[in-house]
Amino acid sequence: MNRYALFLGCTTPTQVIQYELSSRWVCRQLGIELVDNEDFVCCGINQVNLSQEAGLLLAAMNLAFAEEKGLDILTLCAACTGHLAESVERLKNQETRDRVNNKLKKIGLKYKGNAKVKHISKVLYEDIGVDRIKERIKVDLSNLRVAPHYGCHYLKPESAYAGFDDPDNPKTLHQLISAAGAFAVQYETLNLCCGGKSFPVSREVAFYLVQKKLDNLMAQEIDCMVVHCQTCYLMYSDQQKVINEQFKKKYNIPVLLYPQLLGMALGGDPKSDLGLDLNTVSSNNLLAKAGIKRKI
Amino acid sequence: MKQAESNRGTIRVAKLDPSFKFEVLKHEETQGLNACFACGTCTAGCPVHEIFPEYSPRKLAKMVKLGMRKEVLSNPYIWYCVTCHNCEQRCPQNVKFFNILNVLKNMAAKKGYAPASWVKQTQQVKKTGLIFPLDEALAKKRESLSLPVLKSEGTKAKKLIQLAGLDKIKAEKHS
Numbered sequence: 001m002n003r004y005a006l007f008l009g010c011t012t013p014t015q016v017i018q019y020e021l022s023s024r025w026v027c028r029q030l031g032i033e034l035v036d037n038e039d040f041v042c043c044g045i046n047q048v049n050l051s052q053e054a055g056l057l058l059a060a061m062n063l064a065f066a067e068e069k070g071l072d073i074l075t076l077c078a079a080c081t082g083h084l085a086e087s088v089e090r091l092k093n094q095e096t097r098d099r100v101n102n103k104l105k106k107i108g109l110k111y112k113g114n115a116k117v118k119h120i121s122k123v124l125y126e127d128i129g130v131d132r133i134k135e136r137i138k139v140d141l142s143n144l145r146v147a148p149h150y151g152c153h154y155l156k157p158e159s160a161y162a163g164f165d166d167p168d169n170p171k172t173l174h175q176l177i178s179a180a181g182a183f184a185v186q187y188e189t190l191n192l193c194c195g196g197k198s199f200p201v202s203r204e205v206a207f208y209l210v211q212k213k214l215d216n217l218m219a220q221e222i223d224c225m226v227v228h229c230q231t232c233y234l235m236y237s238d239q240q241k242v243i244n245e246q247f248k249k250k251y252n253i254p255v256l257l258y259p260q261l262l263g264m265a266l267g268g269d270p271k272s273d274l275g276l277d278l279n280t281v282s283s284n285n286l287l288a289k290a291g292i293k294r295k296i
Numbered sequence: 297m298k299q300a301e302s303n304r305g306t307i308r309v310a311k312l313d314p315s316f317k318f319e320v321l322k323h324e325e326t327q328g329l330n331a332c333f334a335c336g337t338c339t340a341g342c343p344v345h346e347i348f349p350e351y352s353p354r355k356l357a358k359m360v361k362l363g364m365r366k367e368v369l370s371n372p373y374i375w376y377c378v379t380c381h382n383c384e385q386r387c388p389q390n391v392k393f394f395n396i397l398n399v400l401k402n403m404a405a406k407k408g409y410a411p412a413s414w415v416k417q418t419q420q421v422k423k424t425g426l427i428f429p430l431d432e433a434l435a436k437k438r439e440s441l442s443l444p445v446l447k448s449e450g451t452k453a454k455k456l457i458q459l460a461g462l463d464k465i466k467a468e469k470h471s
Contacts (some may be wrong), residue, residue: 041450050401130324152378202375
């Protein structure tokens with residue numbers, strides 16, 4: 001039985017709820033049970049900027065909440081995944097763990113080191129597997145050419161992921177897109193960061209990086225981009241619109257969350273199951289090309 | 297950018313602070329710094345450096361070793377890092393520059409250089425446990441999609457933020 005504590009993070013359940021919606025739907029279809037936990041709070045990654053200790057304490061608290069329920073964590077956000085997984089590694093040091101537990105004691109918690117952290121794509125890849133996903137496909141997406149975007153924290157720090165994928169030459173998202181029946185392209189700026197973590201401090205950095213990738217993708221024959229992190233989604237989709245307005249650009253690349261693409265292939269309703277109507281760039285052309293009659 | 301200028305020109309040995317390096321090295325995550333031989337692979341792979349050449353992991357590592365405390369901690373570019381981890385991923389000496397930078401940012405924050413955006417996020421986490429506020433429109437939207445109610449509660453997060461001393465960090469005045 002694949003049973004996980006669902007870690008929503010901050011941004012998905014407030015800004016990109018279509019990611020949450022489609023993830024829950026896809027997991028239901030594939031027999032992954034997601035257990036909600038009201039105690040989860042921010043993973044702590046952004047607190048690291050000002051206090052590494054605060055970032056580690058918040059991560060340890062969330063991990064301890066999952067441990068209390070005897071569950072591993074399934075994450076949607078790449079950055080939450082990276083920070084929680086890196087914290088698990090850091091908390092293997094006994095001195096660090098004792099120091100953290102001394103503080104957790106004051107809120108009635110103890111970190112024991114039992115909970116694993118897995119991103120939803122890793123769960124789909126490892127627990128379900130591409131072959132079993134292929135068996136479940138109902139809608140043919142072979143007309144679609146898709147540009148994957150992995151997200152830095154899905155792959156790095158490598159020390160937190162024990163050889164799951166190769167940060168310099170990643171393959172798992174390509175394979176998952178292929179499993180959904182679409183064609184995953186290779187492109188020059190594949191490994192380029194979305195700039196999301198610099199966005200609150202420097203839009204200049206973030207916009208430059210977003211445009212560099214979008215420029216590269218506009219020159220490719222692709223139907224959409226697929227991401228599996230809501231921050232990457234916001235940067236390439238919502239900010240695509242902002243950049244179009246602000247810099248008079250004409251980017252027009254639909255950006256889907258991976259569970260939305262897989263959900264299309266599994267026969268999900270574009271609106272009520274997958275929330276495609278909530279995406280900033282319309283997916284209507286995409287749906288038509290895939291032979292899905294329902295418009296959004 | 298005011299800081300870029302002070303990074304150029306002659307380095308005056310009398311003005312260096314040799315204790316700075318040791319202070320940075322006190323943290324377990326920064327031990328690799330001594331192994332840095334300044335090859336610049338980190339800087340070559342840094343997407344921020346591509347836009348702002350003033351930001352350079354190699355240069356910052358060297359400045360820490362030399363003891364350029366004020367120049368490093370007041371450098372506005374240290375906050376521009378996109379956290380892509382390329383610097384540590386590609387380092388032939390296994391230096392975890394990403395972690396070193398976090399230590400530097402933490403030290404800079406204590407000195408009053410914290411960007412307002414990060415301070416604001418922490419204040420939000422203390423209230424709702426999340427970096428965003430929750431409002432009625434969102435609650436309705438979630439309800440219409442049959443998504444569970446989000447609990448808006450930050451008491452325990454607030455306590456941990458206080459225990460880490462993070463609530464004492466104030467934003468840089470002009471930021």
